[in-house]
Amino acid sequence: MINTGVISFVTGAVFFLVLSLVLLTGQQGRSRKNALKVASIASTVWLGVSALAVYHGVSFLSYLLEPLRSFAWLLFLGYVMLSAVADTQLASQRFRKTALLLASYTVMLIMIVIYRIFAGPGATNYLGIDLLFAGFLVMAVAGLVLVEQIMRNAHVESRRAVKYLCIGLGVIFAYDFYIYSHALLFQGLDDTLWGARGFVNAMAVPVMGVAVARDPRLSLDIFVSRRMVFHTTALLGTGLYLLAMGVGGYYIRSFGGEWGTVAQVIFLFGAGLVLMVLLFSGRVRSSLRVLINKHFFQYKYDYRDEWLRFIHTLSSGQPDERMRERAIHSLAEIIGSPGGVLWIRQQSDRYVPMASWQMEVSGNATVEKSHPLIQFMSRREWLINLDEYERAPELYNNMTIPEWLAKMPRAWLVVPLIVHEHLLGFVVLARSPAQRSFNWEDSDLIKTAGRQAAVHLAQLEASQALAEARQFEACNRLTAYVMHDLKNLIAQLSLVVTNAAKHKANPQFMEDAIHTVDNSVQKMTRLLAHLQSDTLQPQEAEDVELCALLSDVVRTMSNGRPLPSLDCQAEGIALSADRDRFAAIIGHLIRNAQDATADDGRIIVRLFRRDERAIVEVQDTGTGMDREFIKNRLFRPFDSTKGKSGMGIGVYEARDYVHKLGGDIEVISRVGEGTTFRIYLPISDAGEENIHIEVA
Numbered sequence: 001m002i003n004t005g006v007i008s009f010v011t012g013a014v015f016f017l018v019l020s021l022v023l024l025t026g027q028q029g030r031s032r033k034n035a036l037k038v039a040s041i042a043s044t045v046w047l048g049v050s051a052l053a054v055y056h057g058v059s060f061l062s063y064l065l066e067p068l069r070s071f072a073w074l075l076f077l078g079y080v081m082l083s084a085v086a087d088t089q090l091a092s093q094r095f096r097k098t099a100l101l102l103a104s105y106t107v108m109l110i111m112i113v114i115y116r117i118f119a120g121p122g123a124t125n126y127l128g129i130d131l132l133f134a135g136f137l138v139m140a141v142a143g144l145v146l147v148e149q150i151m152r153n154a155h156v157e158s159r160r161a162v163k164y165l166c167i168g169l170g171v172i173f174a175y176d177f178y179i180y181s182h183a184l185l186f187q188g189l190d191d192t193l194w195g196a197r198g199f200v201n202a203m204a205v206p207v208m209g210v211a212v213a214r215d216p217r218l219s220l221d222i223f224v225s226r227r228m229v230f231h232t233t234a235l236l237g238t239g240l241y242l243l244a245m246g247v248g249g250y251y252i253r254s255f256g257g258e259w260g261t262v263a264q265v266i267f268l269f270g271a272g273l274v275l276m277v278l279l280f281s282g283r284v285r286s287s288l289r290v291l292i293n294k295h296f297f298q299y300k301y302d303y304r305d306e307w308l309r310f311i312h313t314l315s316s317g318q319p320d321e322r323m324r325e326r327a328i329h330s331l332a333e334i335i336g337s338p339g340g341v342l343w344i345r346q347q348s349d350r351y352v353p354m355a356s357w358q359m360e361v362s363g364n365a366t367v368e369k370s371h372p373l374i375q376f377m378s379r380r381e382w383l384i385n386l387d388e389y390e391r392a393p394e395l396y397n398n399m400t401i402p403e404w405l406a407k408m409p410r411a412w413l414v415v416p417l418i419v420h421e422h423l424l425g426f427v428v429l430a431r432s433p434a435q436r437s438f439n440w441e442d443s444d445l446i447k448t449a450g451r452q453a454a455v456h457l458a459q460l461e462a463s464q465a466l467a468e469a470r471q472f473e474a475c476n477r478l479t480a481y482v483m484h485d486l487k488n489l490i491a492q493l494s495l496v497v498t499n500a501a502k503h504k505a506n507p508q509f510m511e512d513a514i515h516t517v518d519n520s521v522q523k524m525t526r527l528l529a530h531l532q533s534d535t536l537q538p539q540e541a542e543d544v545e546l547c548a549l550l551s552d553v554v555r556t557m558s559n560g561r562p563l564p565s566l567d568c569q570a571e572g573i574a575l576s577a578d579r580d581r582f583a584a585i586i587g588h589l590i591r592n593a594q595d596a597t598a599d600d601g602r603i604i605v606r607l608f609r610r611d612e613r614a615i616v617e618v619q620d621t622g623t624g625m626d627r628e629f630i631k632n633r634l635f636r637p638f639d640s641t642k643g644k645s646g647m648g649i650g651v652y653e654a655r656d657y658v659h660k661l662g663g664d665i666e667v668i669s670r671v672g673e674g675t676t677f678r679i680y681l682p683i684s685d686a687g688e689e690n691i692h693i694e695v696a
Contacts, residue, residue, distance in 0.1 A: 004195050005051075005054040005191075005194065005195035005198070006051050006054050006055045007198075008195055008196060008197065008198030008199045008202075009047050009048070009050040009051035009054060009197070009198035010047075010048070010051045010198065011198055011199060011202045012043075012047040012197075012198035012199065012200075012201040012202040012205075013044050013047035013048040013051060013198070014202075015201070015202040015205035015206075016040055016041075016043045016044040016047060016201070016202075016205055017044045018205070019040045019205050019208065019209060019212075020037065020040040020041045020044055022209070022212065023036060023037040023040055023212070024037065032076075032079065032080065035075065035076040035079050036076055036212075038072055038076070039069075039072040039073045039075070039076045042065075042068055042069045042071075042072035042073075043069050043072075043073075043201065045065065045069075046062070046065040046066060046068070046069040047198055047201060049061050049062060049065050050062040050065075050197075050198070051198070054195070060113060060116070060117050063113045063116070063132065064110060064113050064114075066136065067106040067109040067110055067113075067135075067136075067139070068106065068110075070106075070136075070139040070140075070143070070176075071102055071103065071105075071106040071139075073143060073169065073172075073173075074102055074139065074142055074143055074146065075098075075099055075102055077143065077146035077147065077150065077169070078095065078098045078099070078102070078146065079095060080150055081146060081149060081150060105135075105138075105139075108135070109132070109135045109136070109139075112124055112131055112132050112135060113132060116132060128187075129184065130183065130184060130187070133180045133183045133184050133189075134180075134184060136176065136180045137176075137177065137180040137181060137184065139176075140173045140174075140176035140177040140180060141177060143169065143172075143173035143176075144170065144173045144174060144177060147166045147169050147170045147173065148170075150162065150166055151163060151166040151170075162211065163211075164207050164208065164210040164211040165207075165208050165211035165212075167204075167207050168204040168205070168207035168208035168211070169204070169208070171200065171203070171204045171207070172200065172201055172204050175197065175200045178193070179193050179194065179197065303445070306334060306445065309333060310330050310331075310333070310334065310449055310452070311452075313326055313329055313330040313333060314326055314327060314330040314452070314453060314456055315456075319459070319460060319463060320460075323456060323457065323460045324342050324344075324354055324355030324457065324460075325342075325355050325356075325357045327342060327355075327427070327453040327456060327457055328340040328341070328342050328355060328356070328357040328427055328429075329357050330449065330453060331415060331427055331429065331446060331449055331450060331453060332357065332429055332430070334445060334446060334449060335413075335429070335432050335438075335442060335446065336432040336433070337412070337413075337429040337430050337431070337432045338358055338359075338410075338430050338431075338432070338433065339356070339357055339358030339359030339410070339429075339430040340356070340357055340358075340359055340427050340428060340429040340430060341353050341355070341356045341357075341359050341361045341427070341428050342354050342355040342356070342425060342426075342427050342457075343367065343425045343426050343427070343428075344424065344425040344457070344461075345369070345423070345424060345425055347656075347659050348659055348664050349368065349369040349370075350366050350367065350368055350369065350664075351366060351367040351368075351369070351374065351425060351426070352366045353365055353366075354425070358430075359410065359428075359430050361404075361408070361428075362404060363627070364404070365402070365404040365405070367402055371402065372399045372400050372401075373399060373400070373401050373402060373405075373414075374423060376396065376397065376399045377414070377416040377423055377426060378416075378422070378423040381416055381418055381447070382396075382416070383413060383414065383415055383416065383443050383446055383447050383450075384396065384401075384413065384414035385412070385413055385438055385443075386401075386405075386411055386412055386413070386414065387412065387438075388438075389401070405428065408428065410430040410431050411428050411429075411430070411431075412428075412429055412430060412431040412432070413428070413429040413438075413446065414426055414427075414428055415427045415428075415429060415446055415447070415450045416447070416450060417450050417451070417453060417454035417457065418450070418451050418454055419451075419454045419455060419458045424454045424457060424458055424461075425454070425457065427450065427453075493516070493517070493520055496513045496516055496517065500513065541576050541577055541578055542576070542577075542578075542579060543574045543575070543576055543684050544574065544575050544576075544577055544579045544582065545571075545572065545573070545574055546573045546574070546575050546607055546614060546616065546681075547568040547570075547571045547572075547573065547607055549575075549579060549582065549583055549586075550566055550568065550586065550605055550607055550616070551566055551568075552583065553583050553586045553587050553590065553605075554566045554590070554605055556587065557587055557590045557591065557594070561594065561599045562594065562597055562598070562599055562600065562601050562602060562603055563603075564590050564593070564594075564603040564604070564605055565602070565603070565604050565605070566604075566605050566606075566607075567604055567605065567606045567607070568606075568607045569606065569607060569608040569609075570607060570608050570609045570614075573607065573609060573614045573683055574683065574684040575614065575661070575681055575682075575683070575684055576661075576682075576684040577661055581657060582657070585653070585654040585657060585658070586605070586616070586618070588650040588651075588653075588654060589618040589651075589654065589677050590603060590605065590618060592650070592651070593618055593619075593620035593622060593675070594620075596620060596622030596623050596624075596675070597620045597621060597622035597623075597674075598622070601620065601621040601622060601674075602619075602620065602621050603618070603619070603620045603621075604617070604618075604619045604620075605617070605618055605619075606619065609683070612683065613663075613680050613681060613682060613683065614680075614681040614682075614683050615678060615679065615680055615681070616678075616679040616681065617676055617677065617678050617679070618676070618677045618679075619674065619675070619676040619677075620674050620675055620676075621673070621674040622674055622675060623671070623672065624669045624670050624671040624672055624673050624674055624675055625667075625669040625671065625675060626669075626671050630667050630669060634651055634667065635651055635652050635655055636652065658679055658680075658681070661681060661682065662681075662682045663679060663680045663681040663682060664679075664680045665677060665678070665679050665680075666678040666680070
């Protein structure tokens with residue numbers, strides 16, 4: 001056995017000696033090649049001394065040099081990993097810290113070996129564990145982890161050379177792991193396994209030689225993946241936790257008396273439950289990710305991974321209204337925010353909440369274009385950190401923020417959405433449970449991502465506008481067909497009128513005339529049923545007295561049920577508008593109210609003045625509408641709840657015309673209680689002097 005062991009270690013020493021001589025030749029001065037050279041020489045010396053130790057039966061000689069040999073290889077692997085850091089000064093600092101840590105551990109192992117030499121093999125046993133073998137096992141595990149990280153994170157083009165180096169070192173550390181784990185399990189080294197160690201090391205040398213031959217400079221193009229570091233750290237932490245759990249269970253069983261087995265089972269399952277909770281905790285995972293990014297990398301983010309994830313979240317799914325929620329989600333993912341709300345600019349120059357993701361906001365949380373918050377973001381294009389704003393408002397030019405935003409319980413960041421230097425909208429993100437600080441890197445990444453999200457949202461708005469334009473084009477074509485049919489009907493009726501003077505005494509003619517008129521009436525009724533649209537011919541604006549106009553509209557609409565009533569609380573209010581078109585808008589709202597209200601219900605049309613604006617209300621006690629319908633369907637053109645009898649452009653046209661007058665429409669509705677359309681209108685100068693307000 002001794003002869004076999006000697007031959008094994010001598011063979012390994014010869015192979016590493018050849019590798020060392022190869023590395024000593026050629027161009028020098030390359031740091032990675034020098035590190036590999038030192039590690040190879042250390043292995044040569046250790047294997048040679050181990051051969052002498054086996055021959056003379058003094059194993060402590062091999063134990064003394066093995067920590068130095070492992071230290072050299074770990075230092076080389078650590079140098080390769082840290083060389084991926086772009087900042088050379090930072091890489092040097094980290095390498096010095098790593099080398100100091102490894103050197104301290106190596107010295108500790110050497111001291112354990114020396115103590116074992118003088119005190120005997122049993123002196124290094126503690127609680128049934130041989131500390132020397134455990135120390136060697138830890139170094140083997142560290143080597144395997146570094147080898148796995150280098151191989152997994154190597155670029156594809158450099159993996160051709162790196163894989164052989166990783167395979168060779170992986171075999172060496174894997175065999176060390178097997179030897180010492182076996183020794184810990186069976187309380188002693190296996191002579192057969194120890195004797196074969198030299199051959200295993202020798203077999204690894206040709207594999208590493210292939211790596212040297214393919215890339216003599218050993219310029220290993222490595223990038224350190226945050227994702228792999230995160231999963232590796234989580235795996236190592238889980239392993240340490242399970243190890244501690246096993247030790248705890250062992251002592252509970254050993255010293256627990258009669259309840260030892262029960263206590264051990266309870267402890268193990270309880271610890272497993274805690275582990276599962278921690279593994280599936282989003283906050284714990286986010287905190288671990290922040291810790292890794294902060295202490296192991298030059299930059300806080302892996303921009304490649306962040307951008308790929310951002311684009312995937314943003315572009316997944318169909319380009320519909322869910323795009324708004326995806327935009328919020330994609331921005332929130334970057335900083336681990338649990339929710340957010342999106343505001344979009346409307347035609348009335350008001351920013352209104354259009355979508356939310358895991359965060360609630362009031363429907364009245366709107367912002368005018370002239371508000372200081374909007375002006376600041378439009379001018380400076382800054383992201384607003386509300387925590388920083390509270391501490392130092394002078395950084396934001398002492399800007400005022402809306403009251404509703406100051407009262408939002410989880411509001412943290414206000415992200416502007418800029419498209420071509422214009423503020424399309426903004427996103428309010430909820431506070432992240434993991435982010436303890438927010439710096440320039442976070443701000444720049446979120447702002448850049450916000451610009452990209454704004455482009456997608458602008459494209460969505462443009463697509464919807466184009467779809468509406470195409471629908472209006474179809475409506476125009478339909479109008480042309482209707483005009484053609486009306487022309488034919490008019491020609492038929494004109495012919496009847498023309499012939500009536502000559503043939504009105506002829507019963508046959510009268511019968512045909514009645515049939516023609518009846519047929520024309522039926523056709524016109526069908527045309528009106530399909531069209532259901534007010535006249536769109538532009539007329540010149542004039543000063544219209546609102547109370548009188550509303551009175552005429554109510555009188556005209558009294559042929560339907562329930563009968564509308566009028567409540568003019570202010571007379572003499574004038575509006576500069578097209579009388580017929582505005583009357584048609586009010587008539588359409590009354591007709592909708594009649595359709596939604598039972599015959600015994602009520603419809604009230606009110607007129608009053610508030611804050612220098614005229615307000616017209618059409619209130620009913622009908623079926624009402626839910627919030628989702630008002631938000632997504634009410635003002636959408638060509639979306640009607642009346643089936644084929646309606647075209648779905650009446651309310652859309654009403655809001656569009658009111659906006660052109662400089663006003664706005666507010667809808668207040670509850671299902672089963674009724675609806676109120678409240679129209680805010682600017683007052684014409686001609687009616688200012690004639691206003692009379694009725695007092696009840």
